[in-house]
Amino acid sequence: MKQKQEDNPDRPSMGGKIARYGKVSTTMAGLAARMAGEKYLGLKIGREDHAQDLLAALGHLKGPLMKIGQILATVPEALPPEYARAFQELQSNAPPMGWPFVRRRMKAEWGADWESKFKSFEHESVAAASLGQVHKAVTHKGQDIACKLQYPDMKTAIETDLNQLKVIFSLYEKYDSTISTQHIHTELTARLHEELDYRRESRHCKLYAHILKDEPGVHVPEVIDDLSTDRLLCSTWMDGEKILNFVDAPAEQRNKLALNMFRAWYVPLYYYGIIHGDPHLGNYSVREDDSINLFDFGCVRVFRPEFVGGVIDLYHALMTNDESRAVHAYETWGFDGLNKEQIETLNIWARFLYGPVMEDKVRTIGEVSGGVYGRETAEEVHKRLQKLGGITVPREFVFMDRAALGLGSVFLHLKAEINWYRLFNEMIDGFSVETLRQKQAEALQMFDLPAAS
Secondary structure (H helix, E strand, C coil): CCCCHHHCCCCCCHHHHHHHHHHHHHHHHHHHHHHHHHHHCCCCCCHHHHHHHHHHHHCCCCCHHHHHHHHHCCCCCCCCHHHHHHHHCCCCCCCCCCHHHHHHHHHHHHCCCHHHHCCEECCCCCEECCCEEEEEEECCCCCEEEEEEECCCHHHHHHHHHHHHHHHHHHHHHHCCCEECHHHHHHHHHHHHHHCCHHHHHHHHHHHHHHCCCCCCEECCCECHHHCCCCEEEEECCCCEEHHHHCCCCHHHHHHHHHHHHHHHHHHHHHHCEEECCCCHHHEEECCCCCEEECCCCCEEECCHHHHHHHHHHHHHHHHCCHHHHHHHHHHHCCCCCCHHHHHHHHHHHHHHHHHHCCCCCECCCCEECCEECHHHHHHHHHHHHHHCCEECCHHHHHHHHHHHHHHHHHHHHCCCECHHHHHHHHHCCCCHHHHHHHHHHHHHHCCCCCCC
16 A cells, blocks of 8 residues: 555655664774774773663664664673673663554554554553564454554664674674674574564464464464554464563472473474574563463574484583584584584583583573673683684574573573473484474475575
8 A cells, every 4th residue: 555655654764864873883983992992002991881881872772783782692702791791781672652653654554544443452552672562452353462563664774783783793803703703693684684574473473373282381372464464463462471470489380481481492493493583581471370472473593404403413412422423413503614622612502501401300490690691601612712713603503592591591580490301302302303304394385484594
């Protein structure tokens, strides 16, 4: 439907583009100057203070910078630790855009009489994230639904922010070449562009409903196709409480929640080679029976079946100290030309990630060090790799790492104590790359989704 330019919330504003680019690039230029001064002039920049300045400068910009920051905070040593900690503070519950934006967005999607499509549509948003916000509405059939509206001109924001991210990465690699960020940027670019496609997200949602249909502890919303568009996604409303409301609940209840969340993330991975790439606290809620509502399917990563096979190969290699099998796993993931010292160093990080499933006992998932789950181990790995000449992180590794750390952080919040070893081994029992390949292909074809990239 053709709209007048002034009614289109996605019409690029040159002033807005310049303002955003100027604010981001000025901040990055300041970071460049400080890091160069530290490296070449021996100046101490006070990273903690500057990281907070960076956070203050960027934190109110809607769009991908918020999501990029959250992702980078969980990729070991993609940025100096002070900046990673600051970026982790970027909140996904940013202040929402007001009713004038909502009217323009809905008019652009469904015309001037858009309100006639609903029995009611709440003016205040119930949630605001990096790329859009959610409003509750009621259909003429009396069904409560969630309407997710994409913020204006997000394509421009993504291009601007990704260009600036490339600047950040190039600066960091000049300062410290331990981690090559080339594939990290490529992976973030692909996933962020996908998140703008609400039609694709609706197919992801249906895919997850199919994958988890036999999981009584997990619920996925149903897409309302006749009300959804390219930039408006409507789905059934699902009531639930925030997960953090349960951190002081009885141990049995907290463990049940952790078990349901474990299956929500890892049944899709080990049975279909697919993972929800955004394990953020706002993307699930708890129902009255302690089952989990799973939301937001914009960032879904499809892995090569061989990659998932590598995940399991590395587990068995660590359990039996089989170095050749570990090498095979790393090569399957895309790590090339590793020497013995690099393999031993990667194994330190791997033993941290796999640690909870390597001990046949009830235990917590781990401990938090310096406010960030895995930070102490990541810093040790970084120092070792620095001496060995650095390493290139494969694309697929980025979101696998993020999911493991993000979900682990939630288990820490819950103080869950579970026999992770038995849970994991029950899940991978009888695993076959060929079986996974067949199930993945059938599921993706069912919902017209592409194979792994």
